[in-house]
Amino acid sequence: MKVLVPVKRVIDYNVKVRVRADGSGVDLANVKMSMNPFDEIAVEEAIRLKEQGTATEVVAVSIGVRQAQETLRTALAMGADRAILVIASEDVHQDIEPLAVAKILAGVVKEEAPGLVLCGKQAIDNDMNATGQMLAALLGWGQATFASELKVEGEQATVVREVDGGLQAIRVRMPAVVTVDLRMNEPRYASLPNIMKAKKKPLEEKTPADYGVDVTPRLSVVKTTEPASRKAGVMAKSVDELVDMIKGAGLV
Amino acid sequence: MATLLIGEVTDGQLGLDATAKAVTAAQALGEVHVLCAGASARGAAEQAAQIQGVAKVLVAEDPALGHRLAEPTAALIVQLAASYSHVVAPATTDAKNVLPRVAALLDVMVISDVTGVVDADTFERPIYAGNAIQTVKSSDPVKVATIRTAGFDAAALGNSAPIEAAPGASDPGLSQWIEDRTAHSGRPELTSAPVVVSGGRGIGSKDGFAIVEGLADKLGAAVGASRAAVDAGYAPNDWQVGQTGKVVAPNLYVALGISGAIQHLAGMKDSKFIVAINKDAEAPIFQVADFGLVADLFTAVPELTEKL
Ligand SMILES: Cc1cc2nc3c(=O)[nH]c(=O)nc-3n(C[C@H](O)[C@H](O)[C@H](O)COP(=O)(O)OP(=O)(O)OC[C@H]3O[C@@H](n4cnc5c(N)ncnc54)[C@H](O)[C@@H]3O)c2cc1C
Numbered sequence A: 001m002k003v004l005v006p007v008k009r010v011i012d013y014n015v016k017v018r019v020r021a022d023g024s025g026v027d028l029a030n031v032k033m034s035m036n037p038f039d040e041i042a043v044e045e046a047i048r049l050k051e052q053g054t055a056t057e058v059v060a061v062s063i064g065v066r067q068a069q070e071t072l073r074t075a076l077a078m079g080a081d082r083a084i085l086v087i088a089s090e091d092v093h094q095d096i097e098p099l100a101v102a103k104i105l106a107g108v109v110k111e112e113a114p115g116l117v118l119c120g121k122q123a124i125d126n127d128m129n130a131t132g133q134m135l136a137a138l139l140g141w142g143q144a145t146f147a148s149e150l151k152v153e154g155e156q157a158t159v160v161r162e163v164d165g166g167l168q169a170i171r172v173r174m175p176a177v178v179t180v181d182l183r184m185n186e187p188r189y190a191s192l193p194n195i196m197k198a199k200k201k202p203l204e205e206k207t208p209a210d211y212g213v214d215v216t217p218r219l220s221v222v223k224t225t226e227p228a229s230r231k232a233g234v235m236a237k238s239v240d241e242l243v244d245m246i247k248g249a250g251l252v
Numbered sequence B: 001m002a003t004l005l006i007g008e009v010t011d012g013q014l015g016l017d018a019t020a021k022a023v024t025a026a027q028a029l030g031e032v033h034v035l036c037a038g039a040s041a042r043g044a045a046e047q048a049a050q051i052q053g054v055a056k057v058l059v060a061e062d063p064a065l066g067h068r069l070a071e072p073t074a075a076l077i078v079q080l081a082a083s084y085s086h087v088v089a090p091a092t093t094d095a096k097n098v099l100p101r102v103a104a105l106l107d108v109m110v111i112s113d114v115t116g117v118v119d120a121d122t123f124e125r126p127i128y129a130g131n132a133i134q135t136v137k138s139s140d141p142v143k144v145a146t147i148r149t150a151g152f153d154a155a156a157l158g159n160s161a162p163i164e165a166a167p168g169a170s171d172p173g174l175s176q177w178i179e180d181r182t183a184h185s186g187r188p189e190l191t192s193a194p195v196v197v198s199g200g201r202g203i204g205s206k207d208g209f210a211i212v213e214g215l216a217d218k219l220g221a222a223v224g225a226s227r228a229a230v231d232a233g234y235a236p237n238d239w240q241v242g243q244t245g246k247v248v249a250p251n252l253y254v255a256l257g258i259s260g261a262i263q264h265l266a267g268m269k270d271s272k273f274i275v276a277i278n279k280d281a282e283a284p285i286f287q288v289a290d291f292g293l294v295a296d297l298f299t300a301v302p303e304l305t306e307k308l
């Protein structure tokens, strides 16, 4: 079984984002970019499936600017076998909407015929939490979102999902789309020799036109603003003082 | 055209608070119809009919809809969507599972975690862990959106909207429910509780959470946790507050042994009052706390619990 892992290049989770004063968006020039943390977990899971003999090949795919190559090289250094880069934009500030991403991924799936697509549950830049579900819909496949455990057993997979009430276990028919949550695994670090080896692994470049997809956005960004900020309050010197403050504010 | 609001139905019960808050947001868009779907959903529909501002309730009962599986639920909604300008739902894990699938089947974008309705096409939503608020305008014929309920007041009860049966939809049979593993603590629900007490890595162990729960029970509060505490196994996953967990905005949020990473703040910084106890005076949580105390939580929290 082939596993396809879509990986997104996003602003590193440690970077404090800055909203541009003119409201046009967030400054992404010269900031540290990394693989979306959820996608590292998806890559790790795919590699483990290969190590267990369940998967035969792991293909990483990224859609975005040319610089997303670096993200794909990271996936290759972790252990993916090859990569596909779909160059859909020249400008780092132009994000491609999940619907367009899902349509491109559906095109990749038709060519590659994977038995499983492992996505992240959400990208930490736009926090849409949508792409995997949209891809499953377009393919007419089953979906198992927010997965913390995945067991592939022949024609089906058993997935434990993190939901509002706790956990839910479901069985989904393969091929399927699974989106991974934080507690599925601890992704490995790529070793230096593997980073070197990754440079020689195949990375194919494509465009949305190769899949006949129009990436024109459906949502236009009217403006981007800073959220209301909070100010630091008062420090209590003792528990007694804190109790007085809490009671004084009518909080209990 | 009206708005179809997907009611939050779990095992036949309506998530009243989440649904009523979403109704408030949806009223800005026009007439609101609520869909209650489940293996049994009649009771939930009767409750939804009481929410002020609801013009009609549709009820769909089918065993295939029983466990909020995405594929049959999406198929049902898609079948109804043609008569609506908007399809919305409270941004619960169920809705986040189903609505993007609905949107793709309708060939429209989904707008996730809406915090403000500007007009029928224009919505505000947080991005980058709440570090920026984006206003987006949709050009799609049907707007599919999930509503972050923390920012909206629940619509009042006292209505008696008519209830109609929704036409059945076919189950594509792509997935099967096995089991739910849920624990009922008897405490208020995290996303609607007026008071939340959360513990972080500083709590140090699963047993240590008894201190957090002790204060929570004294205050009649729900219990939350940071990701670090959940990852370490001190607390269950459904207690996680933050960018990738639950978003809460209670009157009072108490953070114990939580440093205040942006991903955690994303889930609680809209709380009306924040109280933090941390032994590190430099912890970023103090930059958003209204009241802070630098202290060892193992001595301070039991004392606080006793004295409140
Ligand atoms: C500053 C700013 C400017 C914007 N400008 C525009 C604009 O000009 N045009 C526009 O269309 N939209 C724009 N947007 C909106 C934005 O495109 C969407 O909101 C965004 O794509 C939401 O999806 P997500 O990345 O959160 O995906 P999610 O659905 O949260 O991602 C889930 C998973 O899907 C996979 N995935 C997602 N994207 C990719 C990818 N590109 N490659 C590979 N895998 C992927 C990954 O596995 C990921 O973990 C802008 C947003 C911002 C913040």
Ligand SMILES: Cc1cc2nc3c(=O)[nH]c(=O)nc-3n(C[C@H](O)[C@H](O)[C@H](O)COP(=O)(O)OP(=O)(O)OC[C@H]3O[C@@H](n4cnc5c(N)ncnc54)[C@H](O)[C@@H]3O)c2cc1C
Residues within 6 Å of the ligand: A013, A037, A038, A124, B199, B200, B201, B202, B203, B225, B226, B227, B228, B229, B240, B241, B242, B243, B244, B245, B246, B256, B257, B258, B259, B260, B261, B262, B263, B264, B267, B277, B278, B279, B280, B283, B295, B296, B297, B298
């Ligand atoms: C993709 C991604 C998504 C994430 N999503 C979330 C999310 O949804 N929610 C979330 O919370 N985090 C999330 N995180 C993790 C986040 O970045 C932080 O790692 C996490 O919030 C830290 O948790 P903490 O504050 O409990 O732990 P720490 O940062 O380790 O802080 C522990 C605090 O406890 C204090 N302490 C220790 N002992 C005591 C004592 N005896 N008395 C008093 N104080 C004490 C310390 O001074 C310290 O400030 C995410 C991270 C990533 C990469």
